[in-house]
Amino acid sequence: MTVTTEALPGLEPQEGPRPGSRAARMLMPLAADVVKDMAAEYGVCLRPVGLRRTDLTTGQTEIIDVPCGATREDKCVPCAKRARRLRKTQIREGWHRTDEPAPAPNPATEEQRSLISLRAHLEYFRDQAVRESKWDEVGEVDDAIREVEEAIAAEGLRGTVAPAHDKPDEPKRQRSTRRRQDAPALPRQKVQPRTIGRAYTAPDGTEHRPSMWLTMTLDSYGPVREDGSPLDPSRYDYRRAAWDAITFPRLLDRFWQNLRRCVGWNVQYAGCVEPQRRLAPHAHFAIRGTIPRTVLREVAAATYHQVWWPRVDKPTCRPVWDADAEVWCDADGLPLQTWDEALDAIDEDPDAEPAHVIRFGKHVDARGVAAGSKDIDRTVGYITKYITKSAADCHTVTTDRQRAHLERLWQELRVTPCSERCANWLLYGIQPKKAHGKLRPGNCKGKVHQRATLGIGGRRILVSRDWSGKTLADHRHDARAWVKALLGVSGGVDQVPVTESDDGTPAPVAWELAKPNDPDMPPMRHRLLRALAQRMQWRNAINAARDRAAQYEQTANDNEEERNGE
Ligand SMILES: [Zn+2]
């Protein structure tokens, strides 16, 4: 039975609350929220960084907002979206290239060569001074070396000439042969410097270079439900899941190395690592060129990574720091095994096994993607789908089962050692490398232990060196150059006008971070409003320029048609 209330004449039920009521007022959007929403819509950074620019000739200062450049949406949506757009461009540009991206470096200039020879002489003098134990001279030469190396960097040479002398030479641990990685059972070829795929010629004579799309997963840790939670949590192997998540980047590195050696050319990739529903990481890659699927499967099956660390089981130790002896001790006050002792024990044990071995799961999915096909956009979108979110936010957790699963995995990640220097080693009765009193066992600062990362602590976007031949900064510059070309402007439109000194060169300026409570720092909302207005003008100008360009083309076409019609 339904009850209907009859409305009194003249008092028909209204849509929404009574005007002027509190409820009605609460329905009105907050002005500040609208500013933020509009800023986001127009791609204006929500947490700009204020930089103070001081003109060193006039002494005038000005605060200039630069975007925060966040890559995660929970920090700044517009910046994260911009970062994703750049990544998409980068992936698209490298995928079906038909030429080698990295041009050979320019030959060294005369100036660069003379700096290198000066550096060589200094190395010689330093060596002599060390031999003669003239330590004050060594210090002087070191200063000179530092200066020359700075000059070398300023001269536009990449990398360093030689490792620095500053650090006292630590005796390097000699690794026993047993702890080296075994070679995979794969054919091995010399890797040619080629990075582009093979060209195929169709019967009609057209040439095409297809590329690939590859997905790789990890092994099963126990059966899971549709929502990713384990059927039987008590039998799900959380320990292996945690170790696998932490070491996954190493496995991927090995895979590319093995693949290149197996196929004999310098295969290039761009891809992402992200959690599956079961919260284990998997990886998607765009690969330039084609590789037979059977080869990809073989290499994946043969690839593994061994972690030669002390084997640990359950965290049982309650370590205490002995400040006098500067060692970590167990509950009875006995010093714990040091890192070196633990490694020596592995070396001496003929039956030692690695602490962990990570391999791929059976699921290796490889597909061809032709140049110019509409699959490209979809796949690039797929690779970049989650990159603006932190790992734990990629899949929405709605059920208690899912929450419990995430919690359980995180608890395991919290106590899994992340590196040789991880405080967690103390939980297993081992002092980590370079142990000190400030370590907090079970609370290591390493990213992989954080709930938000799900153990995927490193970079989530992986792009090989010779993918597009450009860095993200290059791609960013390209995007700006495109807009400038469209607007027909040259020079820095988004920069402040630079005062010129008498000889026409730009006046020297100094940049520093402006502090939020500097008296001339406008309130954040004023800065947002200003940036919003600027961006709106900017966008209008772009649209107008586009219209003009389209109109111009249309007129040109019309004229052409007229001419042809005559
Ligand atoms: Zn931002």
Ligand SMILES: [Zn+2]
């Ligand atoms: Zn750690």
